Amino acid sequence: MNTPQYRGRFAPSPTGPLHFGSLVTALASYLEARSHNGQWLIRIEDLDPLREPPEATGQILASLEAHGLFPDQPVRFQSKQHHAYQAAIAQLLESQRAYRCPCSRKELQASNGRHPHGCRRGGVAVGDRPYAVRFALEDEECLWQDLLLGPQRQTVQAELDDPVILRKEGFFAYQLAVVVDDIDQGITDVVRGSDLLDMTAQQQQIYRAMGRTPPRWLHIPVILNEQGQKLSKQTHAPALDDSSAARNLIKALEALGQQPPSTLADASVDSVLEWGCAYWRRSAIHLTSR
Numbered sequence: 001m002n003t004p005q006y007r008g009r010f011a012p013s014p015t016g017p018l019h020f021g022s023l024v025t026a027l028a029s030y031l032e033a034r035s036h037n038g039q040w041l042i043r044i045e046d047l048d049p050l051r052e053p054p055e056a057t058g059q060i061l062a063s064l065e066a067h068g069l070f071p072d073q074p075v076r077f078q079s080k081q082h083h084a085y086q087a088a089i090a091q092l093l094e095s096q097r098a099y100r101c102p103c104s105r106k107e108l109q110a111s112n113g114r115h116p117h118g119c120r121r122g123g124v125a126v127g128d129r130p131y132a133v134r135f136a137l138e139d140e141e142c143l144w145q146d147l148l149l150g151p152q153r154q155t156v157q158a159e160l161d162d163p164v165i166l167r168k169e170g171f172f173a174y175q176l177a178v179v180v181d182d183i184d185q186g187i188t189d190v191v192r193g194s195d196l197l198d199m200t201a202q203q204q205q206i207y208r209a210m211g212r213t214p215p216r217w218l219h220i221p222v223i224l225n226e227q228g229q230k231l232s233k234q235t236h237a238p239a240l241d242d243s244s245a246a247r248n249l250i251k252a253l254e255a256l257g258q259q260p261p262s263t264l265a266d267a268s269v270d271s272v273l274e275w276g277c278a279y280w281r282r283s284a285i286h287l288t289s290r
Contacts (some may be wrong), residue, residue: 007036010069013045014056017239020255021193021223021230022247027252028220029191030069030264030273036069042071043181046079047172059239061097066242067249068269070253076179076185085172088132088180088210089165096122097209100163102131113160120159127213133166134177134205142201147218148285149194154201163202165276175199175223179206187215216225220285223255247270249276 010026018026033040035230042064044057051253060118061242063235092098100117108115120136140156197219207214222230225237240248245265249272256277264272 002191002254004186005037005051006188006264007041007186008033008034008191009182009185009187010064010269011043011045011192013179014052014058014060016053016056017059018183019237019239020252021237022060022257023067024223024239024252025062025191025193025220026064026067027067027249028218028285031276032189032191032218032282034277035280035282038191039072040069041073041076041185042069043076043175043185044078045174046077047174047177049079060098063240063242066269067148067240067245068273076181078132078172078181081177081181081184082172084180084184085177088176092165092175093133094211095209096198097136099136100131101164102129104148115159117153118123118184120162130168132168133165135165135202135209136161137202137205138160140201140205142204144200144204144214144217146197147189147216148282149197149287152197152200152231154198156201156205163199165206169270175202175206179203179210183207183210189216189218191218191220193222193230195222217220218282221287222254246272257281257286259284 008029010029012026021108030040043062044060046052046057054223064070089098095217099119099122101115103115103117103119106286119134137156137158141156142154142156144152146152163259164173168172202215204214211268224230246267249269250260253272253276258276260275264275267275
């Protein structure tokens with residue numbers, strides 16, 4: 001049986017311009033794919049228009065281009081994949097692996113995470129009330145192997161941990177969309193920040209509920225600011241200076257423990273990426289945030 005070709009991806013949410021932390025993740029996923037002679041894709045996770053400035057997607061794609069990070073296929077936009085997410089929800093509802101839930105956050109908190117309306121048992125008539133759709137998890141002690149962090153163990157509790165896959169406002173949720181797109185795009189390997197580590201066991205159950213094998217996972221440490229906070233729009237991470245792309249790439253390689261030589265100091269973007277592809281060592285990544 002043939003082993004599927006390595007297919008990785010970088011999937012930013014367009015809540016603002018690309019910052020250094022996102023560049024580190026993009027570069028790690030790109031170099032990991034290239035080191036396996038695989039394909040590398042870009043997917044824009046534009047699921048929540050209320051949080052997405054209209055200029056952000058263009059800024060992100062322009063920054064990636066300035067840094068020489070070009071995908072092997074056209075960029076995918078989740079805002080154009082709603083039909084696929086709706087079909088997946090219908091499938092999960094039909095197989096009783098998802099359920100409609102009108103419970104408010106206050107109601108769930110008051111009942112310690114249990115659904116007071118018996119949502120999981122299908123005992124609630126939603127009528128005209130707004131409702132979310134949740135994935136019905138199974139109790140599990142999930143064991144899996146992270147390609148950087150090693151053996152992982154996560155406890156998943158049915159009902160208490162059931163993730164929303166369709167929000168009451170009608171927006172599709174990350175936990176569903178990321179799985180549907182990774183399946184559709186044939187993603188074999190996911191490189192992402194360790195801030196998403198806790199979602200992995202839930203996502204693996206969604207993969208299995210849809211009859212698919214989960215990808216391999218590689219979670220890298222997130223980049224922190226001087227206050228010890230993850231670089232993000234919420235912590236006011238500055239946008240990348242695209243005019244210093246080669247220098248940014250060298251700093252990203254250093255953040256990934258790759259020790260680029262001083263001879264690259266005045267090199268071009270292409271030369272820095274060429275060195276990165278030739279000397280990439282996943283095992284050199286520091287296991288603590290920087």
